[in-house]
Amino acid sequence: MRPLDPRLVRSTAAVRVHLAVTVACGFAATALILLQAWLVAHAVAGATAGGAAALGTTVAAVGAVALARAALAYGAETTALRSAARVKSDLRRRLVRHVAAGDPATTDAGELTTLATRGLDALDDYVARYLPQLVLAALVPVAVLVVVFRADWISALVIALTVPLIPVFMALVGMNTQERTRRQWHLLERLGGHFLDVVEGLPTLAVFRRAKAEAALIRRVTDAHREATMSTLRVAFLSAFVLELLATLAVALVAVEVGLRLLYGRLDLETALLVLILAPEAYLPLREVGARFHASMEGVTAAERVFAVLERPGAAVAPPAPVMPAAHPAVRFDHVELTYPGRAARALDGVDLVLEPGTTTLVTGRSGAGKTSLLSLLLRFAEPTGGRVLVSGDADGGEVDLRDTDPDAWRRRIAWLPQHPYLFDATVADNVRLGLPDAPDHAVRRAVQRAEAQAVVEALPQGYDTPLGERGHRLSAGQLQRIALARAFLRQEVLDAPIVLLDEPTAHLDPEHAAAVRAGVARLLRGRTGVIVAHDEGWADLADAVVHLDAGHPARAELAEVRGA
Numbered sequence: 001m002r003p004l005d006p007r008l009v010r011s012t013a014a015v016r017v018h019l020a021v022t023v024a025c026g027f028a029a030t031a032l033i034l035l036q037a038w039l040v041a042h043a044v045a046g047a048t049a050g051g052a053a054a055l056g057t058t059v060a061a062v063g064a065v066a067l068a069r070a071a072l073a074y075g076a077e078t079t080a081l082r083s084a085a086r087v088k089s090d091l092r093r094r095l096v097r098h099v100a101a102g103d104p105a106t107t108d109a110g111e112l113t114t115l116a117t118r119g120l121d122a123l124d125d126y127v128a129r130y131l132p133q134l135v136l137a138a139l140v141p142v143a144v145l146v147v148v149f150r151a152d153w154i155s156a157l158v159i160a161l162t163v164p165l166i167p168v169f170m171a172l173v174g175m176n177t178q179e180r181t182r183r184q185w186h187l188l189e190r191l192g193g194h195f196l197d198v199v200e201g202l203p204t205l206a207v208f209r210r211a212k213a214e215a216a217l218i219r220r221v222t223d224a225h226r227e228a229t230m231s232t233l234r235v236a237f238l239s240a241f242v243l244e245l246l247a248t249l250a251v252a253l254v255a256v257e258v259g260l261r262l263l264y265g266r267l268d269l270e271t272a273l274l275v276l277i278l279a280p281e282a283y284l285p286l287r288e289v290g291a292r293f294h295a296s297m298e299g300v301t302a303a304e305r306v307f308a309v310l311e312r313p314g315a316a317v318a319p320p321a322p323v324m325p326a327a328h329p330a331v332r333f334d335h336v337e338l339t340y341p342g343r344a345a346r347a348l349d350g351v352d353l354v355l356e357p358g359t360t361t362l363v364t365g366r367s368g369a370g371k372t373s374l375l376s377l378l379l380r381f382a383e384p385t386g387g388r389v390l391v392s393g394d395a396d397g398g399e400v401d402l403r404d405t406d407p408d409a410w411r412r413r414i415a416w417l418p419q420h421p422y423l424f425d426a427t428v429a430d431n432v433r434l435g436l437p438d439a440p441d442h443a444v445r446r447a448v449q450r451a452e453a454q455a456v457v458e459a460l461p462q463g464y465d466t467p468l469g470e471r472g473h474r475l476s477a478g479q480l481q482r483i484a485l486a487r488a489f490l491r492q493e494v495l496d497a498p499i500v501l502l503d504e505p506t507a508h509l510d511p512e513h514a515a516a517v518r519a520g521v522a523r524l525l526r527g528r529t530g531v532i533v534a535h536d537e538g539w540a541d542l543a544d545a546v547v548h549l550d551a552g553h554p555a556r557a558e559l560a561e562v563r564g565a
Contacts, residue, residue, distance in 0.1 A: 478513020
C-alpha cells in the first residue's frame with residue numbers, strides 16, 4: 001500500500017491543507033523534542049555537578065516545553081479530526097453525485113452503502129492519525145541522528161544501523177496485512193449487499209419459505225468475515241510485538257555502549273544523557289506508524305474502492321455546458337448504441353428514432369430488449385457509448401447533444417412513471433410532492449384528482465396526511481401506481497413538463513386499477529411528447545408511432561397494421 005494515495009491529494013482540497021498543517025506541526029514537534037531532551041540532560045548533569053543555582057530556571061523551561069508539546073499535540077489532533085471529517089464529507093458527496101448521475105441498473109447498492117458508511121468512517125484513523133505520524137516518522141529520526149551525531153558519532157552510527165530495520169519489518173508485515181484487509185473488505189461488501197437484497201426480498205422469501213436458507217447463507221458469510229477480521233487483527237498484534245521488540249533491543253544496544261564508555265570516562269554525563277533520552281525518540285515515530293498503519297488499512301482500502309467507482313468508464317460527469325433545449329423539444333436518436341460496463345452485449349444497437357413534439361411513441365419488445373435502456377438515456381441515467389441523442393435547441397432552432405445540457409434542468413422537463421415506483425415512509429402529500437417539496441396543496445390535490453387517485457386518498461384514515469409506510473405498504477399495487485401517476489401530473493402542473501416517460505404503467509395490475517391508470521395516462525399525454533414502454537401493443541390506441549425493439553435493434557411498425565392486428 002502506498003503511504004499516501006496521490007488521488008486523495010489531487011482531488012480533495014482538505015487533504016492538501018491537512019498535509020501542509022501536519023508538516024508544520026511536525027517541524028514544531030521535532031524542535032520541541034530536541035529542545036526538551038537537551039534541557040533534561042543539561043538539568044540532570046548540572047545538578048550532579050553541583051550547579052543547583054540555575055536548576056530552577058532549567059526545570060521551568062522543561063515544564064514550559066512539555067506544556068507546549070501538549071498544546072501542539074492537542075491542536076494538531078483537533079485539526080486532523082476536522083480535516084478527516086471534511087475528507088469523508090467530500091468523498092461521500094462525490095460518490096452520491098456519481099451514483100445519482102449514473103444508471104441505477106449498473107450500481108451495486110450493497111457495495112455503495114458499505115463504502116459510504118462504514119468504509120469512509122474508517123478514514124478517521126488514516127487522515128487524523130496515520131498521516132501526521134508518517135510526517136513525524138520522516139522528520140524526527142533524521143533530526144535525532146543529526147543531533148546525536150554532533151554529540152557522539154558512535155551512538156549515531158548504532159542508531160543509523162538499527163533504525164532501518166523497523167521500516168523493513170513494517171513492509172514485510174504490511175504486504176501480508178494488505179491482502180488480508182482486502183479480503184476482509186470484500187467479505188464485508190458481500191455481506192452488506194447480500195443482507196440488503198435479503199431485506200428487500202423478505203416478503204418473497206417468506207412466501208416461498210426460503211427465509212431459513214437465506215439466514216444460513218448470511219450466517220456463513222458473517223462467519224467468514226469474522227474469521228478474516230480476527231486473522232487481520234492477529235497479524236496486527238504480532239507485528240506490533242515485533243516492532244516493539246526491535247525498538248527495545250536497539251535502545252538497549254545504545255544504552256549498553258553508552259554506559260560502558262561512561263563507566264570508563266570516555267563520555268561525559270550530559271552527552272550520555274542526551275543520547276539516552278533521544279535514542280527512544282528516534283524509534284518511537286516508526287513504531288507508531290506501524291501501529292497506525294494497521295488501524296488505518298480498512299479506511300485506505302475503502303478510499304481505493306471509492307476512487308475505483310469514481311474512475312469507472314463513463315463515471316466522471318463533466319460540468320454541463322450552458323445549453324438549453326427548446327421549451328417543447330424534438331428528440332432524435334442518431335444511430336445510438338449503449339453498452340453497460342462489464343457487459344459484452346449491447347443494450348441498444350443502432351437506434352434511429354425521432355420523437356416529435358406533442359406525439360406519443362409506443363416502444364415494445366420482450367424483457368431485455370432494451371426498452372428501459374432507452375428511457376435511461378432520455379432520463380440521463382446513462383450516456384450513449386455510440387451515436388448521439390439530439391434535442392432541438394432554444395437559440396436558433398438547431399440541434400444540440402443531450403450530453404451538453406444540464407441534467408437537472410433537463411429532468412425538470414420530464415414527468416416519469418417507472419414500472420416499480422417507490423413510496424417513502426411519509427404522508428400522501430409528501431410522496432406526491434417528491435422532487436417538488438414547495439408545491440402548493442391545491443396543486444397536489446389537482447394532481448391526485450387527474451390521476452384517478454382521489455378515492456384512494458379519501459379512503460385513508462387521515463387523507464393526504466396519512467403516512468403510507470416504507471414502499472407504500474398500506475396501498476395495493478394499483479393504488480400505489482396511481483399515487484406515482486399523481487407525481488407525474490404534479491410535475492406537469494408546477495413545471496409544465498413537456499415530456500412524459502412511462503415504463504410498463506399497468507404491468508401486474510388488475511383490470512379495475514389498470515383501467516384507472518390508463519385513463520389517467522391518456523390525460524397525462526395530452527399535448528405532450530410521450531414515450532410508453534410496454535411488452536405488447538395494447539397501448540397502440542394512444543400512440544402516434546410504434547417502435548419494436550429486439551435485442552437492442554429497433555424496427556418501426558406501421559400503426560395501422562398494429563391497430564388492425
